[in-house]
Amino acid sequence: MSPQETQATEEHAVTLHAVSKVYGSKRGASVTALRDVTISLPAGTFTAIMGPSGSGKSTLLQCAAGLDRPTSGQVRVAGHDLGSLSEKKLTILRRDHIGFVFQSFNLLPSLTAELNVALPLRLAGRRPARGEVRAALESVGLGDRAKHRPAELSGGQQQRVAIARALISNPQVIFADEPTGMLDTASGRQVLSLLRSMAGPRRQTIVMVTHDPVAASYADRVVFLTDGQVCGELHGPTPQSVAAHMTGLEATVASQP
Amino acid sequence: MIALAWHTARARAGSLAGSFVALALGVALLSSVILALASTVGAGGPPRWFTTPGVVVSGPDSVTITSGAGDDKETNTVRTEGSRAVPGSLVPRLSALGADVVVDYAAPAQVAGAGGDTLHPWAAASLHRYTWVSGAPPRGPGQLVVTAPTSLRPGDQVTAQTAAGPRGFTVSGVIRTTAQPASYAAGPVAARLAGGRIDAIALTSHERGDHFAASSGALLARVTALTRGQDLRVLTGDHRRDAEPDPDADLLSVTAALLGTTAGLAGFVSVFVVAGTFAYAVAVRRREFGLLRAAGARALQVRRLVLGEALAVGVIASLAGDALGAIIAAPGARWLASVGFAPPGFTARFTLWPLAAAFGAGLLIALAGAWLASRRAARVRPAEALREAAVDRRVMPVTRWLIGLAALGGSVPLMAVSGHSHSADTAALFLPVSILLTLGFAMLTPVLASPLIRLIAPALSALAGATGMLAARSAATGVRRTAATVAPILLTVGIAGSLMAGVFTFGQTQQAAAASRITASTMVAPGGGPGLADATVAAIGKVPGVSAAVPVTDTTVYVDSGGSPEDWAGQYVPGPALPSVKKLPLVAGSLAALTGTGTVAVPAGSWRLGQVIPVWLADSAPVSLRVVAVYADQLDLDQTMLLPWALRDAHSSAPLASAVYLRLSPGAGPGTGQAVSAAAAAGGGTVIKASGYLSATGAQQDRLNKLALIAILGMALAYTGIAIANTLVMANAARKQEFAALRLSGATAGQVLRMIALEAALISVLGIALAAAVIAAVTGGLRGALASSAPVLHIVIPWEPVILIALGCLLTALLASLAPAAVSLRLQPVELARAPE
């Protein structure tokens, strides 16, 4: 790697270089979910990823967050080459520097909302400070649901618990896979403002997948994905510009043979 | 629905494996034990001794009691230990029938270096085929023929210990035969040594060849006509074996009793494990059934799906279990023979009905377990099932409460009975108590588990941090899983521990009670032979310095117990002399009156002093005896009757003393000891200290108890051990989503494994704690039950085996939880989240 490149990646919280992901299936037909994707996300920015269903957004996020290993290519997060890390080091890196909000929430059914949120800290051997967990829950509007188990919460509430869990360790990078997919406009806006506020003043890097042009307009930049490839981006998006870009994209996809 | 069931069964091959393993091994356990048990019935086969005679006449050997009248009339019969003598008056009349007649005597005789313990007239050798190894028939009263294998040669001088004391013989020949080993002497000698007691009369038709069968039939008719109206058995065909000295018969009934107990336990553990596993397999899949319901399936359809699946798995697993059972039955039966719990050569014969029974039982239990769980699964409203995820609610249905409390309550009266029972089958006595207590605690596990976990949780969190907290939480919220995995651990440790505690406590308390009765310091015991002759007892009694030599002869008697004959222990004793060597807790009457042939001493509770009671002796002869003494119904005297010495000879085929208790006069010196030893040795006996004798019989009893427990518990524990692994593998296989969520929350694979290990340990500790409660309940119950019926109480807690078994359970639980989890944790976290449950 050349000195300039190293220099360049230092400013970037997340860098993907020529990342491909092929899902092999047992019955022979393999699916290429990502094709040779190269993308850099500067620290302290808020990026939205958009694209049609099945275009590889979730796969991109999972590879970038070190939750899955790409078939080829390189992923660097917070200055670490994920491919060179052992499974254990990778987990610890994730726990300390990366937050992830899943499309399916992945909460532990046996734990209350409070304990689910505190879990990453406790697994890291830290005892969360008294108000810390409460504050995280309150920031997503669930201060009064701390003692409830996932089965006793609505889908949107579970999603917000998952967001609070991702934020609790104050990670350098937060990946969120459709975090507002199940939320009403008001609570969706609350979550988006929260993410927005973390990117700017607190220098945290946010990557969010969404289908909603309004949600995407909260970001600094929108990256469009089709068929596993980056096919364009927008800086300083507005709901209208995003919607227009999407319509154009769908038209090109539809006109393809 | 059946087609859908078949498809889901195939798609879920992995998770159904748990149900398959539980049922297949349960059926294997059942079928192997029932096969062995079936082999104890009619194991007699053709005769060995009376092979050539067509007809054998012998005395009756059973007690029949008829009670009630009219429609309520009931007849019960039991086989007695021995048979009555054949009257000598019959010999001339049978001889007149024109057949070869052999009068067979079976005198007790122990010849050093030769097999068998009876002496027969030489003529009896013709009753079976034999070949000469060397020598010739006995010519004259001092000659003896012995059976091979033996190191004796013609011309050797031997001593036979007989009922008339030691007798010298010269070996005249050695024969080889498939009949039971025995010695043969000249006819009059055998008759005299048998005290003139005719064992059997064998008749062989003169005819040979084609006429044989016809003439045998004619002979049978004539013999039957001749003996009509007399209490005699006329035997032909395989029944001739019933007249034979059969050393295996007693042992075979021990085998049958032991296998019966084993079958009882096997039945319980298989019902428990199979029904539990099938029910749990359904409970694990409630979400899936909720989805089905949401997709439009009717409750009935869900139920049919569950039953269809259970039927598919049940049939295949039961067949596999039958195959395995048929394979392991024979080695198991041979093991019983090798440790002496079955006659040599005992094996499990292949018969169809035990396999069919085990198959049917297994299938039925599986279907019942699945049906009960399916009712619950189908009753859930779809939305509810979807929400309920992995948090269990309403895990204590009314049926669980009812069964649990009924089982615990039922054990109380059973325990009280245990203070008054026969010594022979303590394991059989305690098994129901152990089973009920274990069942009760297992049913109540869901209610008992939560407070126990809450008790342990803080310590676990403090010691192991987040992983400890996670383990405690998931055990507490997954109550159904916790109860299902705790159950086999509780079953393994609880049954084993409580049964061992019960058997050893009872045994040692009883031994201590028996020891406390004996006031004699020294005794003479037969050295390997069946007993000591009266002549020997008399010789010992005449030694200067011996003030009393009191013989006792153990026997079996039968009494009328509510219309059916019940066997009691009996002891022929010289009543007036007994108090000088044994101290009995008399409550009425006096042993001095235990004389003549019409008296008896009995334990309190059944009869009053002076009452005349009907008793059947070991040879099946009915006698009427007047109660002259009553003693306290203590543990070692329970169902034990003392009979006057004079009654013995007429009713015993081997009138020998089982032991002789000695009282030495104050002036007895070392010379007395030497003279007693010499007199005892001449009669084949050995002198021992009373305490040594008691500890030797105690040790022997403990050894037998241990072996019996191994036989009863061995396979059942192996099965429940596998069930522990099985339920844990099943339970953890359904938790991939949960493990994925943990990994995605930032847990390293190591942390997930640590949590799983802690949870397995927590569950094991729960199971062991509940098992400890079962053991405590059994010992506590025994303490109450035995307090009034034993002078000293010996509570035995078998720490060592219980701790070993508990550790084995813990290890099994850890391995079964960690091994599959370690494999699935090799997946990337997102792959794990996507993996099917």
Ligand SMILES: Nc1ncnc2c1ncn2[C@@H]1O[C@H](COP(=O)(O)OP(=O)(O)OP(=O)(O)O)[C@@H](O)[C@H]1O
């Ligand atoms: N484990 C897998 N095995 C095989 N193919 C997979 C697997 N996971 C995803 N895919 C395929 O990879 C492609 C990208 O999937 P991905 O989940 O990244 O899509 P997405 O853009 O997040 O879609 P959506 O907006 O619907 O969530 C899809 O075609 C999907 O079918």
Ligand SMILES: [Mg+2]
């Ligand atoms: Mg997606």
